[in-house]
Amino acid sequence: MGRRTVEPRLSGGQTWQECPKVAVDGRLVPQARCATAPSPNPSCVHHADVDDPLRLLAEEPDCTDEAVEALQRISAAEPAALSDLAAAYYIRAQQQDRASDLLRAYDAVHAAPDSPEALYNRAIIEEALGVHASWDEFLEKESDSPWAAEARRRNRPRPADAAAQWDAALDAALQSRDAESASRLIAPFPGVAQVDFEDKLLTPGADLATLQRFADALYLRNHDPLARDIVQAMRTDPRGIAEYHAGRGGQRAMQNPKLLLLQASGLLRAAGNPLHLVAQLRYAAGESSELDGGALRARAILDRIEPEVERLGYHHLLARIHSLRAHCLNVEGDFVGSIAEYGHTLKQYEALRDFDSIPGTRARLAGVLRVAGDIEAAAREIVRALRDEHRIVTTREKQNVIGELSKTARALALPHAAWHYADSIVSTYRAHLLEDPAGELSRLQQELAIALKNRAAMAVELRDFDSANTDLNEARRQSEEKEIDPVIRRLTDIAFYEIQGQASLLKPPEAITAYTRALNLAEGDSFRTTRASLYAQRADAFSRAGREAEAGQDLQRTVLELEAEEREILANGGPRSSDGLPPGYYTRFQDTYLRLIRHYVDRSDVVQSLMYAEYSRGAETKKLLARLRLRGSIAGSMEHFRSIRARLPHDGALLLYSVMEDRTYVWIVTAASASVHRLEVTRQDVERWSRALYRAAQQRQLEEFEKGLEAPYAELFAPILRHVDRKRLIIVPDGAMHGLPFAALRNPDDDQYLIRKYIIETAPSATLYTYARVRDAMLQQSGAPSIMVVGNPAFDRTLPLVRGLPDLPYAEREARAIADFYGTRALTGAAATVPALLNGVEGMDLVHFAGHAVANPVTPMSSYLLMARSPEHSGVLTAGELLKGLRLDRTRLVILSACSTAGDLGAGNEGVAPLVRPILTAGVPAVIGSLWNVHDATTEQLLVSFHQHYRQHKDAAVALRDAQLAFIDSPSRSLNAGTAWAPFLVIGHASSPLAPRPQTDKGEPP
Helix, strand or coil, X not given: CCECCXXXXXXXXXXXXXXXXXXXXXXXXXXXXXXXXXXXXXXXXXXXXXXXXHHHHHHCHHHHHHHHHHHHHHHHHCHHHHHHHHHHHHHHHHHHCCHHHHHHHHHHHXXXXXXXXXXXHXXXXXXXXXXXXCHHHHHHHCCCCHHHHHHHHHCCCCCCCCCCCHHHHHHHHHHCCCHHHHHHHHCCCHHHHHHHHHHHHCCCCCCHHHHHHHHHHHHHHHCCCHHHHHHHHHHHCCCCHHHHHHHHHHHHCCCCCHHHHHHHHHHHHHCCCCHHHHHHHHHXXXXXXXXXXXXXXXXHHHHHHHHHHHXXXXXXXXXXXXXXXXXXXXXXXXXXXXXXXXXXXXXXXXXXXXXXXXXXXXXHHHHHHHHHCCHHHHHHHHHHHHHCHHHCCCHHHHHHHHHHHHHHHHHCCCHHHHHHHHHHHHHHHHHHXXXXXXXXXXXHHHHHHHHHHXXXXXXXXXXXXXXXXXXXXXXXXXXXXXXXXXXXXHHHHHHHHHHHHHHCCCCHHHHHHHHHHHHHHCCCHHHHHHHHHHHHXXXXXXXXXXCXXXXXXXXXXXXXXXXXXXXXXXXXXXXXXXCCCCHHHHHCCHHHHHHHHHHHHHCCCHHHHHHHHHHCCCHHHHHHHHHCCCCCCCCCHHHHHHHHHHCCCCCEEEEXXXXXXXXXXXXXXXXXXXXXXXXXXXXXXHHHHHHHHHHHHHCXXXXXXXXXXXXXXXXXXXXXXXCCCCCEEEEECCHHHXXXXXXXXXXXXXXEEHHHHCEEEECCCHHHHHHHHHHHHHCCCCCCCCEEEEEEECCCCCCHHHCCCCCCHHHHHHHHHHHHHCCCCCEEECCCEXXXXXXXXXXXXXXXXXXXXXXCCCCHHHCEEECECECCECCEEEHHHHHHHCCCCCCCEEEEECCCCCCCCCCHHHCXXXXXXXXHHCCCCEEEEECCCCCHHHHHHHHHHHHHHHCCCCCHHHHHHHHHHHHHCCCCHHHHCHHXXXXXXXXXXXXXXXXXXXXXXXXXXX
16 A cells, blocks of 8 residues: 555555654654655545545545544454554544543554554554553564564663662662662652651651651752651650551551541640641541541641641642642542642642652542543543653552553543553552562452452443453452441442443343442432432433333433532532533533433423433533522423523524434424424534534635535524524534534525525523523613724744744734724734733723634643733633633623634533633623634624624624625625635624613523
């Protein structure tokens, strides 16, 4: 198939050639796409028509997504194609900086037959992940080829294991008074050394001279005086030391040492020994694992000791306080606080150059992100942790990293990778148990029980039920030891019955019994997510047994558990407490909502099916319901439905879409009626249409773009519009529909765009739309509207994020022209700083930003607007900062005249693009944004025209429609092309600030 053009090895007989190196973060690494590939094809082959995905993969860098899809389809029937699929994932991971694709590549290549290509690819994927690359296995299969020669060059020794003999070497250095060696050993692992100092050497009768040398070596490296202060206190008063060690011995054996640590803390404080702070931290750690408020009690202890720790300059102890607080917040369900605390902990460990603690902290952070629903961010953190795994000293931290890696792989539905990592953990613990370490047997038994439980879950994913039952039976035996934590025993029993239910699905009555036993054990607020999952699984078993009514009840119970958890999070810190939650948190159980929608559509229940579709929309809808104290739940669904319908405009029809794997439902709601319709449109269809239009628009392929507008009109709208007799369409899209340019969808029968016949508004949900209308009506207007206009900020061109981005002179012209309309001055150039924007928008009726925006589909909250640098800020204003810093209590409309500010990147089921979300969260009724990269010259003309119409007492949707129709009717091809005017859309509703306030929209928000 020609010469090699990508780093992995594709099947079909590539001719080998060397991959050049490129600089990444100061390192030389191979390119994912090497040598010289042909120029990108202006339009990728429609994925359903791809008959040569390897050619796309090797020759068309812009077509990797299509190649991946084709290879996924082929490999389902031909396992030999899994190696090429792994190569495609690997390439996409490098191209798009997508950590989850590295894990997908690892999973696919482990499922592939052991061909030379697969073994070669397995090794380069392992290299990228940072694990030991299995080049030897490839070389056993193929030893005499250019590929083998490259493998030998790449087959470098694994980095030295930091844990190997570290304890013994440090002890020897201290005993021999070799201060230089001791200091050198401590340098990369100051946190572990500090704990080692606290645990091993602080025993009654310990040699104070050795302790002093250890403390001095620690201080020399990290300037943390804790160890020296402890030694000094011991010289004068040894009280509390024996009690402290007795308590620590209980902790290591997984017993309850709280009374001993509490007693030690009092004695140590009386002796003036700062070790009492460590004892209280250890006591808090014990409390945090207790049910019934243990995490809350632990946080109270941490809050009490933190000021003293900070005042005394005990930096490592402070980092440990933040880490334990993050754990406590996670136990309490406060994912926002936990994520923030782990972020703070990482910064501290990085400043301290504590390389042992960083990967373990990243793994814990990944666990929170995974549970909260942000799987991509979790994958990113765990891969970063894995790459530093060789630096970890303690076995427990190594297991922490590998364990979370296995769970993340499972969350990504990668059973082979998940099982592989779970198996390595079990093997490690069994090896340690054979050594029978004194004082640690109970801890190892407990951790082996957890590891076996996790491996059993992975075996179920691979449909290996015999292995799963064997692991669970052994896990239960290990957890039956008297010293084992009862919480761990309970979790093991829950998992036992859950997996028993999964293994018995072909015998539904047995599965129902097993799930019921698990549910009986999963009582208490700490198990809400677990119960939700168990109810959803039992619903499946009931459905298989033909007991549909009971299945429906369990699906409802699933939603009730989720709603209760969400309400608790919001109640803990007020309406903004969950703003930092990953949006995926609210859509973790999307399949449950989809099953409920089908359940009620099948029963012709329009209202219930509609409201479940509405509640599935995610974060913004649910937070708004909580903020307004609405009962956004099953019990309040009829009340909520009536409030939505009553506040729709008299000329409007709301079209709410739910796009599923095999069908699409559309609800048509007006002030007078509601109905639901089924379309034979699949999720894959919509994704294909959206991706093709986006690509054609980006590459200015006008013919391809125009052709691509017909199918979504014909399939998604034509069957529905027959039932609509209103002038205004309020479209509530779902999934990839957020990337469709609705105004430009074209009827092939009369060659007319949708916008010719309708005024078009969009919304993330029906709730948000009706709230926007009422909010808009409540905004009083006296005199001329106030506006902040930002144009062409003078961003810092030295920033790595902005290399290659051009100046936008037309954006500056746009800003000045619009400012002139309203009798104000535009904020441009060096004056357009982040503080000037955030301080200036408060109290403004309108905000117009014309500049550069960058949407990040991998980590949406790191999407950003580019502003000018100031002493206080780099000028890179992220969506996360906007979420926290925007104050727009009076603002009616925000216009984001920039690239890709409202597309489907990062929106998903949420329906809210990253740069739009902070604005809606701040209470703004409407946003105008763009679906793809736009040209600043045509955008200037379109949006200046918009403001001219907007000031003529027209609402935002009508004004934008008039401006777009003027473009369509223009004789200029650069203006009437759909790619020029179609990307802009109105999200929400905003009347003209000069229009009389509509009487029909008075009242409180729905």
